[in-house]
Amino acid sequence: MNISPAGFIETRLFLPLATCRPQGKLRRSTSLKLLSVACSALAPSALRGELKVARKIRESRRDGRSAAEENMIREELEALRAKVSCEAVLEQAGYEIDMKESTRRAVKYRRGGSIVIVTHDGRGWFDPLSDEKGDVFGLAMFLETIPFPTAAGAVASLVGFQLSRPEWRFSRSSRPPEDIAERWRIRRAPSPGSGAWRYLRWVRWIPPAIVRQAIRECVFREGPFGSMWAAHVDSHGCVVGWEERGPDWRGFSTGGSKVLFRLGPGDASRLCVTETAIDAMSLAALEGPRAGTLYLSTGGGWSPATDSALAALAIRPGLTLVAATDANTQGDVYAERLRALAEASGCDWQRLRPPAVDWNEVLQSREKEKQERKIEKKGGPAACAPAASREASPGMRRPLTRPDTRPATREGS
Structure with missing residues (x-):
């Protein structure tokens, strides 16, 4: 080791040559690695410490979130997470709650075609139209496309923000949930006059034949x-x-998994995929008795288990996959996923779009029109049809499916 006039350490590496073997030059990468090892061994400990610090600084500068968290104590970040709900960030950004599609565990917010669902009592969120999810800081970054330091400041400015509606609060039982299969087994099936029967018949207008079919198949x-x-x-x-x-x-069962609700024969050659079990039964009622059709529901989501189950069904030869999801942005996104699945599996694909928001709304409009016509035939006073019924009536004069079994609204094949 020599000291140069400039004060730098100069090292020379003498490597023994292997005997009885052709000699050549060292690869450049090998020489650099050996030189680095030698310098690390010969350099003072203070110099090695400076190198480590410099490396950490470079890494923190590349990661905006890490740099911000160095300046903000972890306890302060946790306090902000506890004080500011994701709902406050969404409301501040102009999102509005969709009460019809919200539950206590999953509150849906909309702004135009954008959808964000808030979970974990306001502490988490996810975008059902993409793979984005996270905490309140991630939500601020996602909505405004800003770095973490700016997002942290935006969240801090919302401390004390009052929502336009009270937050839904509910107490969780400290007792662990019972086994899913056992909880299902001890429940009895609906029967005429029971609470579930009345709800399906007089609130959702599901025909008795469809309800009885679901009971026979043990899915109710x-x-x-x-x-x-x-x-x-x-x-x-x-x-x-x-x-x-x-x-x-x-809602959905606590501790349960969303896979698929199934109504119909297991060996069906036509799969109609809806977003809820109510819609699956409504579409079955609208189409009437149709052999070879299995009506499915994803439960309002699209879990990996749902995707795997659909992929397993779609590989059957001669299968037709029908995207009967809702007539909105989320339904169209699910329909595109089904199209991609059909193309990957090599089966036929159709888009059956409801003339209203969902199939149960279509069914209710049709059943109410039937009742009004009966009243008119009997000569009694005809009640004024609701707006939804009047709007849906022109489209309901023709059947949902044509005699050649093609869907009324068909895109692709």
């Missing part, structure tokens, strides 16, 4: 307070969760 249970449970089953036919719908309640 009587829920509490007049609600009904619609089973989600896996590829083995085991109940892994259920949709919960009632006059004053909607």
Whole structure:
């Protein structure tokens, strides 16, 4: 080792040559690695420490969030997360709550075609139209496309922000949930006059024949307070969760998994995919008795288990995959996913778009029109049709499917 006039350390590496072997030059990368090792060994410990600090600084500068968290104590960040709800960020950004599609566990907000669903009592969120999700800081970054330091400042400015509506609060039981299969088993099936039966018949207008079919296939249970449970089953036919719908309640089973609600023959050659079990039954009622059709529901979401279950069904030869999702942005996104799945599986694809927002709304409009016509034939006073019924009536004069079994609204094949 020599010291140069400028004060730098000069090192020379002498490497023994292998005997009885052709000699050549060292590769440049190998020489640099050896030189780096030698310098690290010969340099003072202070110099090595400076190198480590410089490396950490460069890494923190590349990551805006890490640099901000160096200046803000972790406790302060946690306090902000606890004080500011994701709902406050959304409301400040001009989003409005969709009460019809919201539950206590998942509050849906809309702004134009954008949708954000708030979970975990306002502490988490996800975008159902993409893979984006996170906490309140991630939401601020996502909405405004800003770096973390700016997002942290925006969140801090919302401390004390009052929502336009009270936050939904509910207490969680400290007792662990019962086994899913056992909870399903101890519930009885709906029967004429029961709470679930009345809800399906007189609130959702599901025909008795469809309700009885679902009961025969063991995919219905009587829920509490007049609600009904619609089973989600896996590829083995085991109940892994259920949709919960009632006059004053909607949600999904605690601890359950969203896979697929299924109504119809398991060996069907036509799969109609909807977003809820109510819509699946409504479409079955609108189409009438149709052999070879399996009506499915994703439960309002699109989990990896749902995607896998649909992919397993779509590989059947001669299958037609029908995207019967809602007539809105989210429904169109799900329809495109089904199109991609059909193309990957090599099966036919159709888009069956409801003339109203969803198939249950279409069914209710049709059934109300039938009742009005009956009253008119009897000579009694005809009630004024509601706006939704008047709007849907022109489209309901022709059947949803033509005699050649093509859907009324068809895109692709």
